[in-house]
Amino acid sequence: MKRRIVPLRLRIASARPRPRTLGRLALAAAIVAGGLTAGAVSAPAAIAAGTTYYIDSATGNDAAAGTSPATAWKSLAAATSRTFAAGDSILLARGGAWSGQLAPKGSGASGAPITISAYGTGAAPSISGAPLATGGAVQLENQSWWTIENLAITNNSGTDNFGATTPGTARAGIQVRNSAGNTTLRGIVIRGNTVSDVNGCFACSGLDAHDNGGIVVDTTAMGANFDGVLIENNHVENVGRTGIVVWDNSYFTTSQTVVVQSALTSNVRVRANTVIDPDSDGILAFGTDGAVLESNVVRGAGQRTFEGSDMPASAGIWPTRGMNTLVQFNEVSGTRLHKTDGQGFDVDMGSTNTRVQYNYSHDNEGGFLLLMGGFSSDVVVRDNLSINDAWGGQKGVITFSWGVPAPVRIYNNTIVIPPGSPAKPIYCDGDAGACASSTPGQWWFTNNIVDNRGTGEYTYPGLGTNAVFSSNLFSGNHPVSEPADAAKITADPGFVAPGTTGDGFGVANAYKLTAGSPAISSGAVQSANGLRDFFGNAVSPTAAPSRGFHEAAPPSPAPALFDPAADWSISTARSANIVIDTTGPLSNMAGDAARFKRSNNAAGWIRWDAAPGKVVTLTTFHFSQPPSAITIVALDASGVETAVPTTATAAVATTNGWTTRTITSGALPAATRAVEVRFGPVSAWGIQVGDVTIN
Structure with missing residues (x-):
């Protein structure tokens, strides 16, 4: 058995590991260089923002406008050849079937994502990536603010791509990739899809094999990452190698000796998915900060390996090379053992502050x-x-x-x-x-x-x-x-x-x-x-x-939860930009010695366990920021979010232009299992949260 030892030094390290082998972490330049897109034209046409486009494999016409069911396009290439704008939608006819790759261009915006979905009645629109040499049947690269939903996807080349004798090529059902160095992509939502029959590689050419399979969100360039990835309510079955993977290997030097926390992919939520019989791992989070892996079902991970593989191990759900991960309310069964591992869950090397619960x-x-x-x-x-x-x-x-x-x-x-x-x-x-x-x-x-x-x-x-x-x-x-x-x-x-x-x-x-x-x-x-x-x-x-x-x-009665913001022992998860502030002058904060705030102006959140009927009370501090910059959201067992109404007391002046308020929620709704306090994308310096009580 070959197991390559990969050196890694985190600032909190104290022991010499023999890590779970992760193969070659650098992707070959030929694979990152845009060769994954099928049907592209030399000058993609720009199209109007906020428009809905239709594709119908039975009655469509690529020469038509595409802006109504009656004028629908016919092929995936019609969408792949165009650049879409914020608020656009690309809808595929239910009952339709396509072969090839859907790889549209363009980026949406916060509050106005570009959506790929279905219209009409009948079975989910089906896309087969069988003709592809490599890549995803649905593929996005260096694009932000996209939602991919309600599709049925396969990607089986019909050839031996496993890699037991000759290295195979990476394949995926859905792949969203960041190959742009020092760039953060945002707002990726993948939900409600069925992904099956993907013959990805177990030993791959120019690629770590963990980084291909059913649903793949990955980076291939130094300094590339994601902020905001939601993968929910998908059914993934019979795929290789990995069922669902978020893979960010850009946060360390090529020798993996220095971890840069700010470069990790953040705000990742993988929830309420079902993964059945993947070749190896079920759900993998590699290189993330604040990932929440919850309410998933994984059955039968580790279906395949081959003699002499340098990465025979598999696990149902596992984080690695990351920080602040929450793994909860999942069911994992039937994971197979090939030479080593074979566990339902794994907290692998380079994991800091991980909770495995419920x-x-x-x-x-x-x-x-x-x-x-x-x-x-x-x-x-x-x-x-x-x-x-x-x-x-x-x-x-x-x-x-x-x-x-x-x-x-x-x-x-x-x-x-x-x-x-x-x-x-x-x-x-x-x-x-x-x-x-x-x-x-x-x-x-x-x-x-x-x-x-x-x-x-x-x-x-x-x-x-x-x-x-x-x-x-x-x-x-x-x-x-x-x-x-x-x-x-x-x-x-x-x-x-x-x-x-x-x-x-x-x-x-x-x-x-x-x-x-x-x-x-x-x-x-x-x-x-x-x-x-x-x-x-x-x-x-x-x-x-x-x-x-x-x-x-x-x-x-049930005890109240009280979090004085002194440490992370009471909250269960948070976005990567949430920090604890203990700086003064404390007179600005009415003497409160520790508060939650953000490290940048991006939106942020922090989560606690909660129950129906409870009320959330926050002590907040403001400098020229309204109480509406803080919102409260309840989450149920499947991650469904419900906005909770709040009231705020009148501002009370402290010192140096700061004020304090008390924000109180209404009763948390039925089926609440957790609550999140969310900071809007306003000045990070100008709003902080002190004591949190849930009672």
Whole structure:
């Protein structure tokens, strides 16, 4: 097995990794140089802004105006040869089918994107990229403010493109690329599409193989990135190599020795997508700041590999080479293990401040979670459910690989290992130094339930020095390697319906705690615990919680969430330009020592967990900026947003022209699961948010 060690130095690094191999990160110039566009003409025609254009494969005519269904164009080339303007729409007839590439030109604007969508009735318009040598069936390059929706896309060349003998070429269903150096592209929305049957390469010519597959948003030039990528409600099936990938490898030098946070792709949201049977990875975020990967379903990742591959590994959902990532409310199952990895989730190398919470992982051959040691830090793993993971016996339900991404806090998870399983509850791999008692990096394993009916042993780093086990419940079989824990419980946890398995979050109800369970109210208090469990039940910040992912004795009334803006321990996610300001004079801020603000004038946001009926109260500070520059949005389980009405008190003068107000929301709507406070694109200096209360 070949695994190339890629050097990487983050400013917070402290350990030497052996990373998950990511292949060649530089794309060949021939692939970036515009050769991906089919049907282009030498002088694309400029067309009027705010116009809707129609394409009908059955009755259209490329010589027609294209501005009504009766005058629709016929071919994709008719759109590909033109430059569109802000507010335009390109609509494809439902029931229509095309072969080739749709690659229109132009950029939209904030509030006026260019939209590719469908019109009429019947099946979604179908585009096959089969004739293409490489690239996406729908392709955008160096373009901002586009929405791609309601299409059915395939891209199978019909040839052996896998790369096992000869390197293949990159293919994608939908590809949005930034190949312009030192340029930020904005406002990319990809939603409601079906992408299937893409024969991308597993070993590629001039390209890292992770960077092709179903839906691809990528950069290929130094200093190139994106700000604002939303990929939601897509169905991706039977694609290679990766199901959905946001790939920004422009944030480091060619030797990957220096990470520049400001160059990361930001404001990425991948939510409510379904990915079925990809050749390898399900969903991958590489080189992002503030990515939110939520409410996705990934099944059967890792379908293919080949002997001698230098990147045989796969995982269902994983971030790497990024910061401030939130992975939550996802279901991942059936990931296969080829030589290594095979987990449902992976926090890979170079990951700073990552939360993995409220996920359901089951039947993944390599386990629930991989934690890569080198150059990662500040990982929280809480309130997840794992059933029958690591059934292959090679890895652990939780696997540390080549060290500890310290600090790591693993608490209030429920792990179920069925009878006969060889799964290791916790496992460590790498060289002897990575799995020794002296392995550096502090980590905590607290308030978890491990219902181990299998035969696997424990192996983990930092035993007796940096590994702290506290207030866990270990039931079932008790191997001699089971961790020492002064407050451990070894009784049966009292699940509602133990042994229940299957797809869907409804399975989790079987692993709630019944009355009389020894896990109830016997855990250790965790600071900044999110104030909720897997099911949305309140969790007290001061009273002993239940062990495991179910809070069976929630406090009543539910505690208020209070965030004084002192750190990031209470909020769950934020845009890359949100920072904490502690500068003075504090008299301007009525003595408030810490506030949230933006580092630039672009719009920004910060998110907290929340529940229906709650009210959000903000202390805000203004310099020549109105209260309307701050808005509040509620999000449900699928990421659907609802604007929440607000009221603001009269401005109270502080000093030096500053004022303070209190902004209060209406009651959060039914089905609310999170709330975001959003800053408009106004002066970053002139508006800040201090205390945040959700009660």
